Amino acid sequence: MTILSDLIIERIKNKGNITFAEFMQMALYYPEYGYYNSNAVSIGKSGDFYTSPAVHRMFGELIAVQLEEMWRILGRASFTVVEMGANAGWLCYDIMRYIKNEYPWFYKKVQYFIVESNPHLREKQQELFCGNPVFDEKLSWHSYGEDGFSFDAVQGCFLSNEFIDALPVHRLLVKEGEVKEIYVGYNGNDFYEIVGDVCNHALKDYCINAEMPLRESRVLEINLAARDYLNHVAQKLNCGFVLTIDYGDTAQRRYRDNTTGGTLRCYYRHNVNHDYYERLGEQDITASVDFSFLMDVGKGAGLEVTGLVKQSHYLIALGVLEKLNNIRNNLETVLKVKNLFLPEGMGEVFKALIQHRNVKNPCLSSLKPLSSLKPGT
Template sequence: MDGWKPGMHFVILDSSNPPNRRRSTPMNSCDAQYSTMTEVIRAEIARSPNGTISFRDYMDLCLYHEQLGYYNRETVKVGKEGDFYTSASIGTIMGEVLGACFANMARQYGAEEPLTIVEWGGGTGRMAGLVLDTIAERSPGLYGRLDYRMVEISPYHRKVQLQELARHPNVRHVEPDHSIDEHPRGPVIVFSNELLDAFPVHRIERKEGVLYEWHVCWNDGEGKFDKVLLPLENGGLAASYIVREGIAVREGQVIEANPAAAEWIKRAGERLERGTLVTIDYGDTAEELYAAHRMRGTFMCYRNHQAHDDPFAYPGEQDMTAHVDFTACIRAGEEAGFTEWSLRTQKQFLLDEGVMDMLVSHDGRDPFSPQAKRNRAVRQLLVSDQMSELFKVLVQTKKR
């Protein structure tokens, strides 16, 4: 999705189902009879032999159920009337910086080559519009040979994106399997902004020396969903991820395991013959994410601009997110053949890409002038709400 709140995004998958914002398992045909997310989840739990579903599947349903999931509902999610703000909401600066950055990447690949940009999870389409406007203004020749593809299966967001981007004829929606041609005519830039943070996560807890995975049951007495701890399944996705990444879970600690994020990086990299993967999200390295001061993990919910950590409060009516493990993403990229990478805070990325040159002079008498608003937007991206340090920009490159 375009932006910050923190959070917005997509999901996964198994090896036969490409990552995208949808459920990782087909919707049961009887789901259509339910009118609320609570009813859908309770039915899923009732079908389970042990009367529980994994937290990962619970989060998947809440966010990506075809009709009732948070991201598929036809409601405003970003901005004053939504649940959070995004970096695309803070003026035009982030989109301008990215547009200039992509144009510079294209020049490094070849001055006259066609360029394909593939954006996953474009949200309202505002970020894409800003990127395209910037390229059209600064590099009209590149804009003329640019193919901009958007991977978005939510009907609601596709509709909003088409309206937002009607001025750009070189934009088209594609299915995940066709996002990158088998033999593209030129380099490809794959781009995501707050995509990985809302992939459904496994929540793992260590108790009395044993690793447990969070599951979800229905508590009849209290009339709400509740957690159940079941021993972590050896050889399962979560257990394999913990072993592969060498994560040491401390006694009493809760962590989030997100094998889908690393898998998405790997799959995107394997499809790229020549190009760059730009991943913008909030998160950190494994050393920080699983440190002793993070005993309760990083999982958070957002609703009406309020943050809390109760996943059972508003099923299907709130965003759910967890920090991205960039150490795992870097490793997955190396396995996919990326030969160069850099990981920077959003602040450092913006500074490196010349954001200070976007400040404009003004007399300072009108705080609501376009010039004052523009300068304020630059400051907000660099210093406010911890966005500048919490967000990271991972750039991974593959050259022939």
């Protein structure tokens, strides 16, 4: 048993059985011991998983292209980028360096907020940026919790890459035609799952409103933490965009097949497993994002849907093929970057959702039909 295991067991003894969402919250975010707040989280070849910024800096450069376009749409005024969970900091590093070199007028107007809960990662990020004039007076760190964000309202873009998938989910089970909830208990030796009534009417209501096929024994994952996050975003975004890049799909596509086990899984040293109650604090627990849910709750909070596309579409529309053409003789780099948009890589599984607030009919290049793009545009 680890310290984190003991803490979760103590919670169960004091409260009784807890929802899987509460268990997942503790396993990932408990101060010092939860996976994302410990020194265990590791990304890249030697870590537990890869993210797009870890593949190549071109990903961040293309996000910079998108942000500059958003800045122009908003009238070229002051613009704040709020990045959720910056991991090692490379996405911010690549974005800001590209803006500095390619868009000097935009650079004068931009500020970059990193929202990071992990003190160990925040320290690594600060080491990465320390002494680099690109980030002087442009970069600051902030927090996010149950009460929302630690900064005042902004104009700009809330940016997240593989943030929503790591938020805790409620696990529901269809049993004899009824939607039930999966709870976590402890029997003195092991954690175990037990089915009970749904803890929050919003969970059952969403299943009904989304017209999900309630196939017997199907497990459904509902991310109420994402709802809370978007509500807080809407409160802090005076005018601008929300860019969410993650793996997942619409509700209809997520539940269209005959599988019933859900999408929840763990990552430990690049291996996938379903041992949710093992290696607590040492492995990632994640679920595919329900983009229909994000769009629905966003609308309720005042965030209009700008568009939803596959990552392959998103990067191609922003010019990844033109960038690759300029370095076509560098085969190693070409192969790395192709993993970001090819179907067998991240291109089909990952999606880009853009929402906007107080922006009238925005037209973004990244959402245009690929057939409408001409070489060099």
